[in-house]
Amino acid sequence: MTRPYDIxxxxxxxxxxxxxxxxxxxxxxxxxxYWYSPVLKRQLEPVTADLVVTPQDERxxxxxxxxxxxxxxxxxARGGGTGNYGQAMPLDGGVLLNLIEMNRxxxxxxxxxxxxxxxxxxxxxxxxxxxxxxxxMFPSTRATASIGGFIAGGxxxxxxxxxxxxxxFGNVLRLRVMTMEASPRTLELTxxxxxxxxxxxxxxxxxxxxxxxxxxxxxxxxxIVGFDSFDAAAAYGLALGEQDGILKKLxxxxxxxxxxxxxxxxxxxIPEGKSVVLAMVAPHALDAFEAFTRPVKGAELLFVSSRAxxxxxxxxxxxxxxxxxxxxxxxxxxxxxITYLQVRYPEDGGLAMIRRIHERFGDEAVGHLEIxxxxxxxxxxxxxxxxxxxxxxxxxxxxEHEAMGAMVFNPHRYTLEEGGMKQTDATQLAFKRDTDPxxxxxxxxxxxxxxxxxxxxxxxxxxxxxxxxxxxxAQS
Amino acid sequence: MTRPYDIxxxxxxxxxxxxxxxxxxxxxxxxxxYWYSPVLKRQLEPVTADLVVTPQDERxxxxxxxxxxxxxxxxxARGGGTGNYGQAMPLDGGVLLNLIEMNRxxxxxxxxxxxxxxxxxxxxxxxxxxxxxxxxMFPSTRATASIGGFIAGGxxxxxxxxxxxxxxFGNVLRLRVMTMEASPRTLELTxxxxxxxxxxxxxxxxxxxxxxxxxxxxxxxxxIVGFDSFDAAAAYGLALGEQDGILKKLxxxxxxxxxxxxxxxxxxxIPEGKSVVLAMVAPHALDAFEAFTRPVKGAELLFVSSRAxxxxxxxxxxxxxxxxxxxxxxxxxxxxxITYLQVRYPEDGGLAMIRRIHERFGDEAVGHLEIxxxxxxxxxxxxxxxxxxxxxxxxxxxxEHEAMGAMVFNPHRYTLEEGGMKQTDATQLAFKRDTDPxxxxxxxxxxxxxxxxxxxxxxxxxxxxxxxxxxxxAQS
Numbered sequence: 031m032t033r034p035y036d037i038x039x040x041x042x043x044x045x046x047x048x049x050x051x052x053x054x055x056x057x058x059x060x061x062x063x064y065w066y067s068p069v070l071k072r073q074l075e076p077v078t079a080d081l082v083v084t085p086q087d088e089r090x091x092x093x094x095x096x097x098x099x100x101x102x103x104x105x106x107a108r109g110g111g112t113g114n115y116g117q118a119m120p121l122d123g124g125v126l127l128n129l130i131e132m133n134r135x136x137x138x139x140x141x142x143x144x145x146x147x148x149x150x151x152x153x154x155x156x157x158x159x160x161x162x163x164x165x166x167m168f169p170s171t172r173a174t175a176s177i178g179g180f181i182a183g184g185x186x187x188x189x190x191x192x193x194x195x196x197x198x199f200g201n202v203l204r205l206r207v208m209t210m211e212a213s214p215r216t217l218e219l220t221x222x223x224x225x226x227x228x229x230x231x232x233x234x235x236x237x238x239x240x241x242x243x244x245x246x247x248x249x250x251x252x253x254i255v256g257f258d259s260f261d262a263a264a265a266y267g268l269a270l271g272e273q274d275g276i277l278k279k280l281x282x283x284x285x286x287x288x289x290x291x292x293x294x295x296x297x298x299x300i301p302e303g304k305s306v307v308l309a310m311v312a313p314h315a316l317d318a319f320e321a322f323t324r325p326v327k328g329a330e331l332l333f334v335s336s337r338a339x340x341x342x343x344x345x346x347x348x349x350x351x352x353x354x355x356x357x358x359x360x361x362x363x364x365x366x367x368i369t370y371l372q373v374r375y376p377e378d379g380g381l382a383m384i385r386r387i388h389e390r391f392g393d394e395a396v397g398h399l400e401i402x403x404x405x406x407x408x409x410x411x412x413x414x415x416x417x418x419x420x421x422x423x424x425x426x427x428x429x430e431h432e433a434m435g436a437m438v439f440n441p442h443r444y445t446l447e448e449g450g451m452k453q454t455d456a457t458q459l460a461f462k463r464d465t466d467p468x469x470x471x472x473x474x475x476x477x478x479x480x481x482x483x484x485x486x487x488x489x490x491x492x493x494x495x496x497x498x499x500x501x502x503x504a505q506s
Numbered sequence: 507m508t509r510p511y512d513i514x515x516x517x518x519x520x521x522x523x524x525x526x527x528x529x530x531x532x533x534x535x536x537x538x539x540y541w542y543s544p545v546l547k548r549q550l551e552p553v554t555a556d557l558v559v560t561p562q563d564e565r566x567x568x569x570x571x572x573x574x575x576x577x578x579x580x581x582x583a584r585g586g587g588t589g590n591y592g593q594a595m596p597l598d599g600g601v602l603l604n605l606i607e608m609n610r611x612x613x614x615x616x617x618x619x620x621x622x623x624x625x626x627x628x629x630x631x632x633x634x635x636x637x638x639x640x641x642x643m644f645p646s647t648r649a650t651a652s653i654g655g656f657i658a659g660g661x662x663x664x665x666x667x668x669x670x671x672x673x674x675f676g677n678v679l680r681l682r683v684m685t686m687e688a689s690p691r692t693l694e695l696t697x698x699x700x701x702x703x704x705x706x707x708x709x710x711x712x713x714x715x716x717x718x719x720x721x722x723x724x725x726x727x728x729x730i731v732g733f734d735s736f737d738a739a740a741a742y743g744l745a746l747g748e749q750d751g752i753l754k755k756l757x758x759x760x761x762x763x764x765x766x767x768x769x770x771x772x773x774x775x776i777p778e779g780k781s782v783v784l785a786m787v788a789p790h791a792l793d794a795f796e797a798f799t800r801p802v803k804g805a806e807l808l809f810v811s812s813r814a815x816x817x818x819x820x821x822x823x824x825x826x827x828x829x830x831x832x833x834x835x836x837x838x839x840x841x842x843x844i845t846y847l848q849v850r851y852p853e854d855g856g857l858a859m860i861r862r863i864h865e866r867f868g869d870e871a872v873g874h875l876e877i878x879x880x881x882x883x884x885x886x887x888x889x890x891x892x893x894x895x896x897x898x899x900x901x902x903x904x905x906e907h908e909a910m911g912a913m914v915f916n917p918h919r920y921t922l923e924e925g926g927m928k929q930t931d932a933t934q935l936a937f938k939r940d941t942d943p944x945x946x947x948x949x950x951x952x953x954x955x956x957x958x959x960x961x962x963x964x965x966x967x968x969x970x971x972x973x974x975x976x977x978x979x980a981q982s
Contacts, residue, residue, distance in 0.1 A: 140638065141724060141753075141790035162616065162638055163722070166751075194750030200794035201751035221797030243753075243790050246639070246722035248617060272882025274670030275642075275677035277617075277719075314617035314719050318676035321697030406748025408882035 035103045035124055037080050043097035047090050048131075050082040059126055062113040066358055068369055068418050069442035070116055076500050077119045079106065079126035086131055088208070088216070088238045095214045095236065098125050098470060105210065106472045107232035109148055109179025112171035114355055116444040117183035117231045121474035122496035127236065129178055136239070138163070142203060143244050147178025147237045155247070164247035166193045166201060170356035178237045181205070181228055188280045188310070188350045190402040190411075191271055193245075197228055203243055207235035209465040217465070226461035231446055233472045233479070234462035248312045250279050252335035252349035254296075255323060256304040260285035260397045261385055262328050263305040264410070268381060269326075270309065271401035271408040276319050277312035282353040284308070285388065285397035288415055292360040293352055295345055299333045305397075306332070308349045354413065357398050361415045369424070371395070372439040373412035373431060380410045383435055390434070393417065395427060412436070445492050447477045452486045454478040511579045511600055513556050519573035523566050524607075526558040535602055538589040542834055544845055544894050545918035546592055552976050553595045555582065555602035562607055564684070564692070564714045571690045571712065574601050574946060581686065582948045583708035585624055585655025588647035590831055592920040593659035593707045597950035598972035603712065605654055612715070614639070618679060619720050623654025623713045631723070640723035642669040642677060646832035654713045657681070657704055664756045664786070664826045666878040666887075667747055669721075673704050679719055683711035685941040693941070702937035707922055709948045709955070710938035724788045726755050728811035728825035730772075731799060732780040736761035736873045737861055738804050739781040740886070744857060745802075746785065747877035747884040752795050753788035758829040760784070761864065761873035764891055768836045769828055771821050775809050781873075782808070784825045830889065833874050837891050845900070847871070848915040849888035849907060856886045859911055866910070869893065871903060888912070921968050923953045928962045930954040 041049060050056060057078040064070040080103075085091045098105045104124030111118060120126055133148040135157045143158055143165070151168040154177060158164050167189030169175050175184075181202055186195035193201055205219045207227050216238065219227055227235055257263040260283070267283040270276070289306045290297065300306060311319045313336065323329050335343060352360065361368040375383050388397050395414040402411050418424060421442075428438045443449045446458070459478040462471075469479055474494030477484045484492055517525060526532060533554040540546040556579075561567045574581045580600030587594060596602055609624040611633045619634055619641070627644040630653060634640050643665030645651050651660075657678055662671035669677055681695045683703050692714065695703055703711050733739040736759070743759040746752070759781070766778045776782060787795045789812065799805050811819060828836065837844040851859050864873050871890040878887050894900060904914045919925045922934070935954040938947075945955055950970030953960045960968055 141722070141788055192750075198751035199749055199798045200753065200791045203790060203793065220793050222800070243751075246617070273675055274668075274879045274882060275674035275719075277676065312617055314679060315676045317679065317696050321699075322675045324698070403750045406750060406884035 035080055036101050037103075040081070040097050040101050040103055040125065043100065044083065044093050047093060048084040048086070050084070051080075053078070056080070056082050056126065059108065059111065059128060060120055062111045062116060062118055063355075063359075064114065064116040064119060064444070066114050066355065066362060066369060067442040069421055069424065070444060073497070074116045074119055074444065077116070077121055077497065078123065079120040080123050082126045082128050084128040084131050088132075091127070091132075091208055091236055091238055092214045094125065094127060095208060095210050096212060099210055099212055099214075099468065102468065102470065104470050104473050105236075107178070107182070107236050109176030109182075110150065110171065110174045112169065112175040112179065113183045115441055115449050117475070118179065119444070120472070121444070121494050121500075123500070130176060132238070133176070138244070141244055142241060144239065144241045145177060147240060148176045151175050151177060151180060154242075158244050159247055162247055163244035165189070166243055166245050167196070170350050170354040172350065177240055177242065181240060182230060182232045182237060185229060186402065187354050190400070191278055191281055191408070192403060194403045197225065200243060202228055202240070204241035205237055206239035207465070208238050209235055210468065210471050225457050229446075230458050230461075231472050231475045233446070233466070233476045234458055235465040235471070248277075248314075250310040251313055251316050252333065253309045253311055253319065253331070254299060254333035254349070255307045255309070256300065256330040256332045257306070257328050258304070259328075260305045260388055263307050264381060264384055264397070264399055266326055266329055267307045267399060267401050268408065268410065270307065270319075270322065273318075273322055276322060277315045279310040280308065280350055280353055281401040282308040282349070282357070283397065283399040283401070284357060288357070288361060288396050288398070292357070292364050294360075294364070295347060296352070304332070308352055310349055354400060358413060358415060367418050369416050369418045370398075370413050370441060371416055371428065371431065372441050373414065374437040374439070375410045375412060376435060377404070377407050377409050384410060384412070387431065387434055387436065390430070391427070443491065444475065444494075445477050446475055447486070448492060511556055512577050513579075516557070516573050516577050516579055516601070519576065520559065520569050523570060524560040524562070526560070527556075529554070532556070532558050532602065535584065535587065535604060536596055538587045538592060538594055539831075539835075540590065540592040540595060540920075542590050542831065542838060542845060543918040545897055545900065546920060549973070550592045550595055550920065553592070553597055553973065554599065555596040556599050558602045558604050560604040560607050564608075567603070567608075567684055567712055567714055568690045570601065570603060571684060571686050572688060575686055575688055575690075575944065578944065578946065580946050580949045581712075583654075583658065583712050585652030585658075586626065586647065586650045588645065588651040588655065589659045591917055591925050593951070594655065595920070596948070597920070597970050597976075599976070606652055608714070609652070614720070617720055618717060620715065620717045621653060623716060624652045627651050627653060627656060630718075634720050635723055638723055639720035641665070642719055642721050643672070644826075646826050646830040648826065653716055653718065657716060658706060658708050658713060661705060662878065663830050666876070667754055667757055667884070668879060670879045673701065676719060678704055678716070680717035681713055682715035683941070684714050685711055686944065686947050701933050703934075705922075706934050706937075707948050707951045709922070709942070709952045710934055711941040711947070724753075724790075726786040727789055727792050728809065729785050729787055729795065729807065730775060730809035730825070731783045731785070732776065732806040732808045733782070733804050734780070735804075736781040736864055739783050740857060740860055740873070740875055742802055742805055743783045743875060743877050744884065744886065746783065746795075746798065749794075749798055752798060753791045754785055756784065756786040756826055756829055757877040758784040758825070758833070759873065759875040759877070760833060764833070764837060764872050764874070768833075768840050770836075770840070771823060772828070780806075780808070784828055786825055830876060833889060834891060843894050845892050845894045846874075846889050846917060847892055847904065847907065848917050849890065850913040850915070851886045851888060852911060853880070853883050853885050860886060860888070863907065863910055863912065866906070867903070919967065920951065920970075921953050922951055923962070924968060
């Protein structure tokens, strides 16, 4: 059922808080990069909020939540809108809570930054630079992504090779979260309580302040190493990752033909047919990096940013904007048929499994690996570039990956569970009962709330009734 | 043969360079902490130089080396004298090159420090603190050890849980090394060339300048967690080590009864019968550390330095002075019969092997583990506290460790090879041919030079003829 929300009453209740109801602009702000997935592109196309509300401070957030609660209007929080699974898309319409103007950086101390959720990752790093510090990790969308959105909708990224993922203890220090009630409360989450709200898509509270760890900042050097085979590149990428003394922020492995074909501005740097390893290396680790790389058979050092002429650098995106899901983005720009998967390979035998999978699927799933730290160990995450044909074939590809022993975090699903561990997160569900008893925050994203009896083993996808009703309404 | 060196001629050649020939003081400076090993204590007792020379700069080092070369007098370099295997003990007498007064810190930049070899680790950290930086790693003898001595004679230590060992690429950036020739040359070693001189005991060049990587400095918090069994402590220590987001500088596991028995100043903190995990945790990681620790079965948080009353802290050594070989030192002070081994356990199944070894030897080898990063993975190094009876039994203990699958780096040997990989290091040997063609630098430490045909599989220990001759002379 598409609910007729009383938006006029809501606006009256929130008074002078900044609003936008121009349908074109509202629809624009109701979107993220869900269109990387042809499945989500089809499913989420009709999604739009009724109103975008842009609070300037926590008090305004409280006013908005209280008003929406009174009128039973759904509220979906959004930061930079850089998600890839519709994390911030309001499946059931209602209010889009645009937090991007709550972007103040409140405090910086050794190892810590406190800020509002709308602060951009790039701006936090700029502010932290004065003390020689920077964030431990950021997504490839660093320039436009907000810290709150990263915490609520992300998992890790550039920096995960050193620090692991966002959900690891210590990678988020504190969250201040507001509840969706008649009189919204603010809760301070630290320690194990952080798991309640990290990567919950804003379904169980609105993040109004964050405290994140900082680490030493460096003028990272972008390097690109070429190989004649994906295999050799993957083995080198892992070995480079395992060099404990060579400080890196990124090690990415991308199979030919993707680099030469999709990294258009790097065409003079990356020859056709080369698989590449992209890395971000600390300046004081560059010498060790080269000493490590030089004797590696077949390794060809194609690019070192600190030695590149200024004219060359001017036209180039940084390495991190070739990595993680920016690899997919660049592929998509050249070939709109490209989509991707998210894969984890096992610690033991990962390299051999990657080789088998690569041989099996060839150009249908071009290898893309991110070297990350996971439970104290260096390993592979994968975001293979998939040539999309049909949804059935995409599912078959996923099934075959899993049959071969890899774990797929399906990026073609808009729910927390189906994109994640495919099971109820009891902690997040219990927290939602406490913070959002009426189920008004980002409806449709937490299956455990919407359909507690949903059977993950059934092979069926979860379809949020609200979204289905909207899709039908849009067609009629 | 004990060689009669022409010390008078040497002094004439070096002119006003600072010297000491008082036999008591010379003998004092010819020593390190070799006496942790009853074997080395017996073997190295008679070792002494003829003269201690204390240069103030590189030019004086060149003068000293040229003079010693002309007169064929051995030269053994020494820093703080905190080695444990006689690294800086002059087996064949001659000149003790005391570098401790060449201790200037020349430059500090983001990620780097340049200094002379005699700079104390603690003093480098003090100087780096102004820029919010510190060394990646230091031995437990930080207060008195020099950076040159650490590089020439050490392997890693506090900080290796994050950065691996000194010999890993990137953990030493540059060494300036002077050759032992008629006209000493200075060589700049970087990249793979660093392996020529790192951990070579000064046998193939005198380090006159070093460049080391720096990392972010924190006011590390000392924590102590108690357990009722060594097993539980070891499993927790490993798991804590594997927490990628919890920034630590040290995780040490010590089996009961050692902590209560040997850490005298911690008696009010560590109850009898407790095995402990000692850690150094970054202040901004303390909350995550506690959240991680709280649910661990049997874990009891005994101490957190940042919450301890000032009176308590005043009497306590820092955690790192309970760890690594300071564990052995504290045990020795209480029970002079204690010595130790240096063990590496395999990555896979290390915990089970440690359990088997601990069960087998009981109180004869009390468990002491250091959690370190090795090839991209968190694992165990061991420095078990051994109750010494005879040299034969000590060797049997080593053999049994190896038979059970552990790797022993024998700390009861004064040679590079026998304390290490038990094979010729071709790189270091070739470098010695270039830098010290007459074999005058720290004689007797590199078997590959002294006896190229030595058979490591023979079961015989290498005995340096010069040392044997001195021992006989001393007895007669």
